[in-house]
Structure formats: structure tokens, C-alpha cells
Amino acid sequence: MSRDSESTADSPPALSHRAILHVDMDAFYASVEERDRPELAGKPLVVGGLGPRGVVSTANYAARQFGVHSAMPMARARRLCPQAVYLRPRMDCYREESARIFSLFRRYTPRVEGLSLDEAFLDVSGSLRLFGSAEAIARRIKTDIHETTGLTASVGVAHNKFLAKLASDLQKPDGLVCVPADAVHGFLDPMPIRRLWGIGPRTEPKLKAQGLLTFGQLRRADEAVLRSLLGKRAEHFRRLASGEDDREVVSDSPDKSISHEVTFDTDLTELQEMRAELQHLTDLVAARLRRRQLLARTVVVKIRDPDFRTVTRSRSMPAGTDATQTVYHLARALFDGWRKSHPSTPVRLLGVGVSGLDHHPGPDAEPGETTPMPLDGPDSRPLDALMDSINRRYGGNKIVHGQTLRRRRGDS
Incomplete structure (x- = not known):
């Protein structure tokens, strides 16, 4: 592509002069697991829910040779490739890696449209004078990703999104395919x-x-x-x-909500197990709030029964919070309200979310802007900070609230 096609980041160039990248991480979840566990190298590997209702999230390329692919029922994957290693997803880990990768993208352009944790469109039209051709930028991004994370990505380069996405899939893994504007047909x-x-x-x-x-x-x-x-x-x-696509790359908007949910291999019937899962989901949501320096004003609980009836309950607070136990006490109150009218209904899915997000005001905030005290019990924020520090240092959830120890083991 010509270097004469630069534009400012605020006004997209003419369609034929755009420089669009589609970056797609190669078997992302499985690749993270292989990197972190070198003994898995060369073995078929499948990541997903391991129970009877589980589905495949990602299969590495060795497993794909046996016909295993994402969204496939896990039971079918096991029949196709019984010798594979099967692992549950570590979503917090994948989100952290995704955040690192997306920060690399933004070194080259503010025009980043995330499609999922592991793929994005980048409009680098306004970056050509600074970094070189679109192909050169693609190569630099691939190198940055590998040096920073140890993972590989495949990249398609074209003047529109449709062509770039098709191109990124042609030489996986670790591919780079460019489609010149005069060679589309x-x-x-x-x-x-x-x-x-x-x-x-x-x-x-x-x-x-x-x-x-x-x-x-x-x-x-x-x-x-x-x-x-x-x-x-x-x-x-x-x-x-014909290769015509006039859609623009739409930069990601700030988070509007954060949530976690789990579908159980077997329906929950015990109240203690339900509350333990509620605490676990709350731990995950509140930790993400603090990691992103956000406060939430609204807490949402999602409940699905065995007949696939789904209900949501929500409650808002006068001020935002990132305190785990504040979120938990609201979530528990919402759940208990539903439970009173459904005392014997099993639970197939449970979710906790927060919305009404705003940036944390920081230590110099005026009175009234700081995180509110928990609704019931002592201030949990010092404990939250300690737990966050330990889990960041040692990885995963090395320290958890005691309530979560009542969770049923073996659910996805």
C-alpha cells in the first residue's frame, strides 16, 4: 500500500485508501495453556466445559486434525479425540493476556475494534507515515505479541474489514496475508x-x-x-x-457492564451451594472492577432454571462501589428474594453482573465521591486489597472467601 494514504486519526480516509488489519490470535486459550504448561507441547489440547453440558471453547491445531472445533459439544470432542488433554478455561488469565495484547495494538493506532478477547480490527491508515506500510505494521504487531506474550497471531491486511478478516484465516497459524487493492478479484x-x-x-x-x-x-x-x-x-x-465493504473500524467504547456467569453440569438444589457460587461470581466481578479502576452503581443477578426460564434482578446504590462484600450482599439479597418465591426450584445457571460504571475518583476525591461502606458488616476494602495483591503475585485465585469453599466441585 502507498504511503500517500495517510490521514488523521479523527477522520477516516477514502475507502480505497484505508489500511485495515484483522489480528486473530492462534487457538488463543489453548495456546496460553501450552505456554504455561510446556509439558503439553505437541499434544492435542481442548479447552472448555468438562461436564455433560460442556462445549469446546478452543482446540489447538493438533486436536483440530481429529475434527474437534470450537462450539462443539464436549462429549463429541471426547469421542473424536479421546487422547487429548482436556482443561477448563482460566478466563481471568485469558482476559489479562488479552488486555496486554490490545495495549500493543494501541501503540500503533487508537482505531481498535475488538471482536472478542482474541481478535480485533485495526485501522492503521493514519499511522503509515510514522510506522511504515500496513504490512510493516502487521509484522511489527506480530513480533510485539510474540516477544511480550510468547503467543502467535495471524494477520490479514487489506483496504476493508471483509477482505482483512478473510485474509487472516488463510495461513494459520502465525500467518500474514496482504490483499492489494488491485488484486481483489x-x-x-x-x-x-x-x-x-x-x-x-x-x-x-x-x-x-x-x-x-x-x-x-x-x-x-x-x-x-x-x-x-x-x-x-x-x-x-x-x-x-466483489470485495466491497464500506464499514468503518469502530473504536471500542468504555465498558458498560462487567459480569460472570456459570452453567452447572448438574442443577444446584442446595441453598448453601447457590450462595457459595454467588460469592465466587461476586469475587470475580469485583476483582475486575478494581483491576480496571471502576466503580459500579448497579448490581444484577441472573438465574436460569432447568426449564430454561431466565430471570434477572437488579438494584442500584446511591454511590458506586468496588468492594466485594458490598456487591455480594446486594447480590445475595436479590437472589434470596427470588428464592423465597421459588423455594424448591433447582438452578441451572447463575450470574452476577454490575453496571452503571464510572472511573474510580482516586485518593484525592472530594467527600461523597469515594467508595461507600458495605451495606452489612465491616469495610471489606482492606481485605480486598490484600487478596488482590496475593492473587496478582501468585496467579489465579490462591486466596478466596471461605464461603466459596462450599462450592460444588466439578462444574464448568
Whole structure:
């Protein structure tokens, strides 16, 4: 791409002069586990829920050779690859690694649109004069990620999001594919039609029955034929097959909420177990608040029963908090209110969340801006600080509230 395509970070350039990267971490969860446990190197590895209701979150490339893939029921994965190592996700660890990686992205551009913990679009159009070509920036980002985290990423480079995302998937793992603006049709035309966004298992056979097997064939197809097969979206799919995509990279907005939830392998029936899970979820949520220096004004509890009926309860406070026990006492009060009217209903899923987020005012805040005292019992903030310090130093949840020790073991 030409270096004549620079623009300011505040105004996106013309579509044909954009420089877009799609960065996709390679088998992210599994790669983190392999890095942290070298004895797993070379072995098939599957990360996900291990109970009968579990699903695969990520499989490494050795496991994928046996047909294991994300979102697959874990029971099927075990049948396909019984020799694999199966691990539960360590979401806090993955979130920390993701935060490190996204901070690397922002060295090169403020225009970062996160799609998940392990992938993002970057508009580097305004960074070309400072860092070189889009391909050079992609190589620097890949190097930064590997040197900082020990992980690999695959990157697609193009002038729009659709092309960049397709490109990032072509040479995994550790790939880098660039699509020049004057070579789009040569890049797209041979691709199988199933790679076109929005073409699912119902539509693909209809297109194939008409001899439309590739992007190129769809791009050149008769307009009336496409309308009969794809209806009102026919022109949309033709534009994609031609490599046309005018969507901008939308920079991430600040967090609006933080939550954790768990689906149990077997439904919870004991109140003590439910409250223990509530405490555990609250510990995770409040720790994330403090890590991001945020305060929350609203606490939300989510409950799902075995018939998949889902209810939420929420309560707001006059001031924000990041204190674990403040959040827990509100969450417990909300849960207990539901439990009174459902005394014998088992719980399939439980979640705790917070919203109404604002930045922590810091030690010099005016009176009324500081974190409120817990609603019941002593101030938990000194204990929170100590627990955060220990868990940061030694990793994971090395120290927990005693209530959580009543959790049922073995649930995802």
C-alpha cells in the first residue's frame, strides 16, 4: 500500500485508501495453556466445559486434525479425540493476556475494534507515515505479541474489514496475508462460496445446485438467478463477493457492564451451594472492577432454571462501589428474594453482573465521591486489597472467601 494514504486519526480516509488489519490470535486459550504448561507441547489440547453440558471453547491445531472445533459439544470432542488433554478455561488469565495484547495494538493506532478477547480490527491508515506500510505494521504487531506474550497471531491486511478478516484465516497459524487493492478479484474469485459471510448450510446447497460454487461465479451470476436464490440480500452478497465493504473500524467504547456467569453440569438444589457460587461470581466481578479502576452503581443477578426460564434482578446504590462484600450482599439479597418465591426450584445457571460504571475518583476525591461502606458488616476494602495483591503475585485465585469453599466441585 502507498504511503500517500495517510490521514488523521479523527477522520477516516477514502475507502480505497484505508489500511485495515484483522489480528486473530492462534487457538488463543489453548495456546496460553501450552505456554504455561510446556509439558503439553505437541499434544492435542481442548479447552472448555468438562461436564455433560460442556462445549469446546478452543482446540489447538493438533486436536483440530481429529475434527474437534470450537462450539462443539464436549462429549463429541471426547469421542473424536479421546487422547487429548482436556482443561477448563482460566478466563481471568485469558482476559489479562488479552488486555496486554490490545495495549500493543494501541501503540500503533487508537482505531481498535475488538471482536472478542482474541481478535480485533485495526485501522492503521493514519499511522503509515510514522510506522511504515500496513504490512510493516502487521509484522511489527506480530513480533510485539510474540516477544511480550510468547503467543502467535495471524494477520490479514487489506483496504476493508471483509477482505482483512478473510485474509487472516488463510495461513494459520502465525500467518500474514496482504490483499492489494488491485488484486481483489484474483484473491476472492477462487474461494468456495461457504466462506462468504451469511451463506449458511441452508443457502449453500441452493447456490451449488445452480453451479455457483465460488465467489467469482456468484459475482458474475445472472441478477435474476441471484434474486430467486437470495431474495432482497442478493445485491449485498454480490458486493461481498466483489470485495466491497464500506464499514468503518469502530473504536471500542468504555465498558458498560462487567459480569460472570456459570452453567452447572448438574442443577444446584442446595441453598448453601447457590450462595457459595454467588460469592465466587461476586469475587470475580469485583476483582475486575478494581483491576480496571471502576466503580459500579448497579448490581444484577441472573438465574436460569432447568426449564430454561431466565430471570434477572437488579438494584442500584446511591454511590458506586468496588468492594466485594458490598456487591455480594446486594447480590445475595436479590437472589434470596427470588428464592423465597421459588423455594424448591433447582438452578441451572447463575450470574452476577454490575453496571452503571464510572472511573474510580482516586485518593484525592472530594467527600461523597469515594467508595461507600458495605451495606452489612465491616469495610471489606482492606481485605480486598490484600487478596488482590496475593492473587496478582501468585496467579489465579490462591486466596478466596471461605464461603466459596462450599462450592460444588466439578462444574464448568
